[in-house]
Amino acid sequence: GENVEQHPSTLSVQExxxxxxxxTYSDSAxxxxxxxxxxxxxxxxxxxxxxxxxxxxxxxxxxxxxxxTAKHFSLHITETQPEDSAVYFCAATTKAGTxxxxxxxxxxxxxx
Amino acid sequence: ETGVTQTPRxxxxxxxxxxxxxxEQHLGHNAMxxxxxxxxxxxxxxxVYNFKEQTENNSVPSRFSPECPNSSHLFLHLHTLQPEDSALYLCASxxxxxxxGNTQYFGPGTRLTVL
Numbered sequence: 001g002e003n004v005e006q007h008p009s010t011l012s013v014q015e016x017x018x019x020x021x022x023x024t025y026s027d028s029a030x031x032x033x034x035x036x037x038x039x040x041x042x043x044x045x046x047x048x049x050x051x052x053x054x055x056x057x058x059x060x061x062x063x064x065x066x067x068x069t070a071k072h073f074s075l076h077i078t079e080t081q082p083e084d085s086a087v088y089f090c091a092a093t094t095k096a097g098t099x100x101x102x103x104x105x106x107x108x109x110x111x112x
Numbered sequence: 113e114t115g116v117t118q119t120p121r122x123x124x125x126x127x128x129x130x131x132x133x134x135x136e137q138h139l140g141h142n143a144m145x146x147x148x149x150x151x152x153x154x155x156x157x158x159x160v161y162n163f164k165e166q167t168e169n170n171s172v173p174s175r176f177s178p179e180c181p182n183s184s185h186l187f188l189h190l191h192t193l194q195p196e197d198s199a200l201y202l203c204a205s206x207x208x209x210x211x212x213g214n215t216q217y218f219g220p221g222t223r224l225t226v227l
Contacts, residue, residue: 004154032213043202043218044155045114051213089155098168098209099145100216102155 002027004092006103013080015112023090023103024072030092033066033073034100038087047088048075080110115139116219118203124225125193133188133222135203143209144186145216146178149200161186162209193226200224 006023013019025033031052036044050057050064050073057064061080066073077084087107091100116137125131137144146158160168161180175197177189186203200221206214 006154032210034215036218041220043114043116043204043220045218046215049213049215093210093213094157096168098160098162099157100210101157104152104154 002095002101004090004101004103006090006106008106009104010107010109012109012111015080015082015110017080019075019077019080019084019108019110021075021088021090021106021108022072023074023092024070025092025101026071027092027095028068028071029095029097031097032093033064034091035064035075036089036091036102038089038105040086044089077108080108082110082112084108085110114217114219116203116205116217118201118219118222120222121220122223122225124227125190126227127193127195129190129193131190133190133201133203133224135186135188135219137184137186137203137205137217137219139205139207139217141205141207141217142183143206143214144180144183145204145206146186146188147202147204147218149202149221155202158188160209167209190224193224195226198224198226 034049038044063076090103148156159178179187202221203219204216
C-alpha cells in the first residue's frame with residue numbers, strides 16, 4: 001500500500017547546528033510534499049512545501065529538496081534554535097489525490 | 113490560530129457512551145478531513161469531505177460516523193468505542209482536495225480517552 005517512511009525518529013542537536021530529516025514515498029504519482037511542525041498541545045502547522053515540478057525550495061532557515069527519481073525528499077533546518085524543538089512530519093499526496101499520507105514523525109530537540 | 117477550531121479539546125467517555133466531536137473552519141475552504149493521531153503512529157486519514165460530500169472513507173469502523181452539514185462544519189459521532197480508540201483526533205481543511213497541492217490547515221485536536 002501507499003506509505004511514507006521518515007527518518008530519524010528522534011534527532012538531538014546543539015543550538016546553531018543544522019538538522020536534516022529524510023522521507024521516502026512509495027507512489028510515483030504523488031505530486032505535493034508538505035512538511036508540518038507540531039508543538040505540544042497543538043495541531044500540525046505547515047512550515048514549507050514543495051511540488052513535483054520543483055527540486056528545491058528555501059524559506060529563511062528552512063529548505064526542502066525533492067528527488068523524484070529516487071522518490072525521496074528532505075527537510076533542512078540551519079542555525080537551529082531551541083524554539084525549533086518539536087515533532088516534524090513529512091507527507092505526500094495519496095494515489096487518489098484526495099488527501100495526504102504522513103510519515104511517523106521526527107522529534108527534534110535543540111539544546112542551548 | 114489556523115482558522116480551524118475543534119471542540120471539545122478533551123473528552124473522556126465510557127465504552128457505552130455516545131458523544132460527538134465538532135470541527136469548524138473559518139477559511140472558506142471546500143474540503144475537510146478527519147485524522148487520528150495515536151502515539152508512535154503516523155497520522156491516519158479517516159474521512160474526506162469535499163463540498164459536503166464524503167469522497168473517502170479509509171476503512172474506518174462504523175462506530176465512527178462523520179457528518180458534514182455544510183462546508184464549514186464537520187462532526188465525528190462516536191458510539192460504543194474501544195479503549196484502543198483513545199487518541200488525538202485532528203480536523204483539517206483545505207481550499208480544495210489535497211491532490212491539487214492545496215495546503216491543509218489543522219485544528220488543535222480533541223484528546224479522546226475511552227475508559
